[in-house]
Amino acid sequence: MTKISVVMISFNAGELIEPALRSARWADEIVVVDSGSTDGTPAIGRRYANRFLHEDWRGFTAQKQFAVSLASNDWVFILDQDEEISPELAAQIQALDDDVLSRCDLFEVRRRNYAMGRPVRAWWPDHQSRLFHRGRCRWADEAIHDRRHPSEPGRTAKLTGWLEHRRHCREGFFDFNVGRISADRLRRAVMQMHDRGKLCHWWDVFIHPTAAFIKSYFMKRGFLDGVFGFMVARQQAHTTYLRYAALWAIQHDIAYQASDDDDQPRSTDSVEEATDAAAE
Template sequence: MLLPLSAVIITVNQEKKIAKTIEALKTLTDDIVVVDSGSKDATRTVAAALGARVFERPWPGYSEQKNFGNDQAKYDWILSVDDDEVVSDELAKSIRAAFASEPKTDAFNLPFRTVFAGKLIRFGGWNPEAHIRIFNKKNIHWNTDAVHEGLTIRPEHSVQKLSGYVYHYTVDTLEQFAQKTDRYSTLFAEKGIKAGKKANFIKIYLSPAFRFLVEYVVKLGFLDGYYGWFIAKENARYTYLKYKKLGEG
């Protein structure tokens, strides 16, 4: 059963993963919108061959790109996924049940699991993880945050949690994750500097240590072995870098 629901994906250079993302979505909807920001590989070709409506657009930022995709969608209800995320069969079943009749809620919260360099991560700071990814574009849209885009959920909006998972097939190598740490910490600092913010000693030096302790020990990241240690260490390094780049007041 296909639903009155449009899937919107923003893409760049993801020819190896985008097919799996789209194939899972095709079991739910006949409207898959891909907004590509200048891929140098075959991402757009693969997406179009699988039936997606593909738009090429220069990169303006996460929120603006996603909102553009929503504007192209045929339906008011949007399922927003990234180009390295796959809806599980269990989640697809839960979505179908939620749309068996007109939804009485404003948005749906979807549980996530991360596959990191080929390993399913079960513990640590990324678990449990859930994000609101299904919403009605008439009432909700993406904000303008340059670093971590979010939806304009208001207190009066009702949100229902579904069962199953979106599997996030994140970086393929540890080096890629370290590069993301450097990139996102710079984006955070640039945003803070524009807002006139500064960091202090606690933020720069104690917050990273606290984050590592929580993710690796309290949230049992050590049970994921070497990968659990690496993720906790790298998330702590991100915390250090973003405040160090922001600068002490």
């Protein structure tokens, strides 16, 4: 039977990391890479992990790649510190035989996301590429979300089990949508859009936020969650607006700097100013 390693990166996980690691006790190996926690995370991690070590922060994708490289097994499941593997998903993974694993490079799993203590209907099923063969998959170049791709099309399968993503408590939901975390994520996403040559036209700041609301509230049936569903859809639209507004700001700032008629130096931090101002 093929052995599977569960890999996690951690930092000040508080009360979240213990249920996460407990849900992975079925694995043949647990590897945790911590980037300098100052709370009880290291003590908890060492209780559950076969291998626990410190590594200075490299960035989301690079840190996970480093952690995966430390696993003893080629088949790896990436688990975030604020997630739990459901018993159904754990049973499905353990039931995978060598024949199935030889025909696949990657398995997608569903993730149920929570905000303010309740599941978000509009964010389901949120497929994640978490179980994969590290020697047969390539990592996508993404600023925020780490993703992997199989060696060739057709070597991906989907599991019906799911992850429980409980990160958003009341305070966490507020901080994520209003404070520093939101601004930081937006900044990185917008910089990647700009670096890839993405442009924001005047109509983008109208069309994309509206489409985001319609998808969340109507197509994903967020309206069934009442006021809570409306709040989520409204936030999706607002975040989408900020992304395109910041992209518009940075591309016009650069355009102004390149103009021969503009003798005044201008800041190159428009995207930071746009996202910070909106988030504060």
